[in-house]
Amino acid sequence: MTQDASAPPDKRELLEQLEAAGQQHVLTFWEELSSDRQRALAADLTAIDMAEINRLFRGQGGDDDWAALAERAQPPPAFRLGGDDEEFSLEQAHERGRAALAEGQVGVVLVAGGQGTRLGFDHPKGMFSVGPVSGASLFQILIEGVVAVARTYGKSVPLYLMTSHATHEATIAFLDEHDRFGLPQEDLHVFQQGTMPAVDAETGKLLLAEKGRLFVSPDGHGGMLAAFNRSGAMADVEARGIRQLFYLQIDNPLTCVCDEALIGYHVKSGSQLSTQVVAKQHPTDRVGNVVSIDGQVRIIEYSDLPAAIATQTNDDGSLRLWAGNTAVHVFDTDFLRRMSGEAAGLPFHLARKKVPYVDASGQLIRPESPNAIKFERFIFDLLPSARQAIAVEIDRQKAYAPVKNAPGSNDSTPAAAQAQMVALHTEWLRAAGVEVHAQVDDGVAIEISPLYARHADEVSGRVAVGTRITEATYLGSPT
Numbered sequence: 345m346t347q348d349a350s351a352p353p354d355k356r357e358l359l360e361q362l363e364a365a366g367q368q369h370v371l372t373f374w375e376e377l378s379s380d381r382q383r384a385l386a387a388d389l390t391a392i393d394m395a396e397i398n399r400l401f402r403g404q405g406g407d408d409d410w411a412a413l414a415e416r417a418q419p420p421p422a423f424r425l426g427g428d429d430e431e432f433s434l435e436q437a438h439e440r441g442r443a444a445l446a447e448g449q450v451g452v453v454l455v456a457g458g459q460g461t462r463l464g465f466d467h468p469k470g471m472f473s474v475g476p477v478s479g480a481s482l483f484q485i486l487i488e489g490v491v492a493v494a495r496t497y498g499k500s501v502p503l504y505l506m507t508s509h510a511t512h513e514a515t516i517a518f519l520d521e522h523d524r525f526g527l528p529q530e531d532l533h534v535f536q537q538g539t540m541p542a543v544d545a546e547t548g549k550l551l552l553a554e555k556g557r558l559f560v561s562p563d564g565h566g567g568m569l570a571a572f573n574r575s576g577a578m579a580d581v582e583a584r585g586i587r588q589l590f591y592l593q594i595d596n597p598l599t600c601v602c603d604e605a606l607i608g609y610h611v612k613s614g615s616q617l618s619t620q621v622v623a624k625q626h627p628t629d630r631v632g633n634v635v636s637i638d639g640q641v642r643i644i645e646y647s648d649l650p651a652a653i654a655t656q657t658n659d660d661g662s663l664r665l666w667a668g669n670t671a672v673h674v675f676d677t678d679f680l681r682r683m684s685g686e687a688a689g690l691p692f693h694l695a696r697k698k699v700p701y702v703d704a705s706g707q708l709i710r711p712e713s714p715n716a717i718k719f720e721r722f723i724f725d726l727l728p729s730a731r732q733a734i735a736v737e738i739d740r741q742k743a744y745a746p747v748k749n750a751p752g753s754n755d756s757t758p759a760a761a762q763a764q765m766v767a768l769h770t771e772w773l774r775a776a777g778v779e780v781h782a783q784v785d786d787g788v789a790i791e792i793s794p795l796y797a798r799h800a801d802e803v804s805g806r807v808a809v810g811t812r813i814t815e816a817t818y819l820g821s822p823t
């Protein structure tokens with residue numbers, strides 16, 4: 345839509361454009377609005393591509409026919425745990441990853457713009473306290489991960505942190521309050537993703553959050569592609585000579601930030617976009633399926649993979665489509681730059697959600713069941729465009745414990761993530777010869793900050809063999 349944002353909004357002109365798209369109902373309360381609110385609403389409407397919204401709602405230009413694609417899905421090109429017939433070993437990959445980090449050519453992208461509705465936490469998810477002993481927030485654990493990498497390799501590691509209109513201000517205030525958890529100011533680049541309106545699931549009509557305000561939500565983690573460029577993050581990456589970007593999401597406290605093996609496999613394979621994967625535990629595991637379709641790596645959401653295909657097995661009984669997406673990736677900067685020129689081409693995925701809205705009589709309705717369609721872009725839709733995309737397997741127990749759902753849910757809860765952190769860190773200490781007498785089952789927990797150790801072998805350099813631990817212990821930054 346077009347309108348001059350500085351001029352007083354012309355209702356007639358707006359109405360004409362809205363009528364052409366069948367969306368004129370959004371001006372129902374126009375006369376009740378102050379001129380400032382009229383101006384704000386007009387600006388919001390002007391920013392929307394109404395034809396695109398209508399096209400997406402009618403099912404044109406949105407989701408693929410996943411059932412048909414799944415028919416042709418094969419396992420992806422992958423480096424498997426314990427694989428012995430690979431081009432290069434885990435040790436060689438580690439070494440290459442260490443070299444890339446020592447050369448200071450790696451930056452980190454952390455996406456934290458989601459609304460975290462399933463967790464039911466009233467702040468950005470990054471502020472959620474998950475440390476089993478320390479109570480550290482997800483932001484603290486993951487940012488300490490970045491700081492730890494910088495300390496280990498003696499190079500600055502820039503963090504590009506994506507927020508959204510829903511999380512930006514609270515995130516900035518939280519990071520300021522905690523001095524960015526030790527990350528130097530010049531190494532933190534916060535950028536905000538865009539938004540998309542939601543429409544009524546039956547009619548395709550835009551929804552009003554208030555009489556003078558459209559309901560909008562963050563445009564998906566794929567919104568990163570456009571926002572990264574727009575915000576100047578890409579220019580910063582180029583100025584610093586960063587060649588790989590390690591991408592992670594805010595909800596997995598077990599992510600090994602800048603995992604050397606993943607970076608190493610990526611570089612050694614000449615991959616432009618690599619994905620860390622876990623072996624699926626069962627056919628309907630709630631992880632995206634990393635597959636290869638017609639020679640291109642793609643991700644099929646668990647909800648889109650037909651059961652008949654998900655349950656297919658190999659001769660040894662293992663799942664044929666075995667690779668589950670952990671949402672940890674490594675991007676080549678050159679690839680990301682090239683793709684950012686085509687950011688508008690990333691497809692939108694449609695999701696049915698519960699969205700409160702103002703109805704025609706001006707009442708705020710809080711629906712009991714999903715009433716709306718939201719449109720989101722997914723960053724992994726870049727995979728088919730990447731040369732040599734690969735999957736790299738990691739042990740789920742050691743690296744994947746996303747906090748998605750509210751306490752008490754069946755899976756992906758804060759308690760499940762904490763139990764996994766305690767089990768892993770207890771294992772690290774035992775491997776270093778520490779006698780750990782208490783277990784999480786007894787209500788006594790062990791937690792290790794990335795500042796203390798990022799890997800098991802770093803623990804042995806820090807503790808004496810035979811040390812006894814009998815109570816809740818948090819090993820933070822060594823003094």
Ligand code: UTP
Nearest residue numbers: 455456457458459460461462562564565593594
């Ligand atoms: P999820 O898909 O789990 O969505 O995001 P969410 O918004 O956090 O949670 P629900 O679905 O409302 O419960 C996975 C990752 O992608 C980020 C999230 O912050 C999280 O790190 N994300 C998601 C964004 O940065 N922007 C978005 O628009 C959506």
